[in-house]
Amino acid sequence: MTPPSRHPRGHPIRVLIAKPGLDGHDRGAKVVARALRDAGMEVIYAGLRQTPEEIVRAALEEDVDLIGLSILSGAHMALFPRVLSLLKQEKAGRIPVFAGGIIPDEDARRLRKAGIRAIFGPGTTLEEIVATARKIARRRA
């Protein structure tokens, strides 16, 4: 395998996958984590019941290029904007955030407006998620 030192710009995309809030359904997050891994990304899996503060802290420490949030509890209108505003507060608003879960269309529209870059509902293919993740991941200077 080629040592990474030879490819200063060819480094793997680092992505944080986390579940904000209190629902315990992490199958979807795990399936997505695995698909992103198989696409060659380094997935930091933060797991269940994360507060927005913990998610932002993890994103900064891990210096990720992308954040994926999964939620099935219905609390997305409270938790997603909170993650976005904490990121802005930390001057990390340039880290793109995508989301997946059960999110009604009207909410999805408002969340996109608020700055969530992509929202994936049931039935989305993994290929679509991987392609979008590649497209929106932060490019480093």
Added chain:
Amino acid sequence: MSGSSRLPPAARAILRGDRRALARSITQIENGEPSAEPILASLYPRTRGIPVVGIAGPLGVGKSSLINALIARLRSHGKTVAVVAVDPSSPFSGGSVLGDRIRIERRPDDEGVFFRSMASRGASGGVASATLEAARLLDAAGFDVVLVETVGSGQVDVAIREIATTSVVVLVPHLGDEVQTLKAGLFEIADVFCVNKSDLPGADTAKRDLDDLVAQGTHEGRWTPVVVATSTIAPTGIDALWEAIESHERFLDSSGARTASERHRLTVEIVGLVRERVGRELAERLEGDRELRTLLDQVVARSLDPRTAARKLHLGFPRDE
């Protein structure tokens, strides 16, 4: 501090306690970016040589949970802790799932803890040098202790020896009979043996086997590994584990072994870095080299063997000086 105005901005930010600058610089180290070099070079004189504790052992023995328990122990004693947790990269896709964070419970506003996940990215040597250099930045950033969680398999874990000042090997009951403990590798690198999940049956036997192993290998003036039993469900033995680590660190100082082992580690590191450079230059020089192509034709035609071809090629190199 004198001279800090001449430091690169990122290095100054790290010394100020800027965690994002720290995180970004670690990424640059991991990616082998040239921008990491001036940061590392300028911060090296500011490192103090803090304890770097390697937590090694097979998958699933509870390394992350132990680190979580150690963080709590260290924080309650007012010590700051940085963790570098390495997980394997896929040899197929190059991707990885870094899942060590899920065991860590802490207040998100606690600036006394820094946690970073790292993918092994194939080469064991590569992750070793990235981990070592990350640990140096964490030292310069002012942390009291660095904990390094290894990838959890074979030879890569043994490389922790080149990074850590104290190596803890974590095992669990029923990993095998005492002949396993005679096998080369993991059992040779331990300064501290930790029998985790000691609430499970068989823990006594596992501990006794390790005690026997350790007793057979005692030498006057050399460190004798300590065996401790721990459990992280209702945390037990965590104080004993930390005390064993600290007593090894004290031994390094009182015996003079710290200087010797540091010299050894640095030799390995410097030689490794030279090898990397030479290898890279060599690969560049040989790409499209005419003599190589000529020799290659002969080797393919079976009129020359590969070793002789290599010797000819090597002899033909222009030497400096």
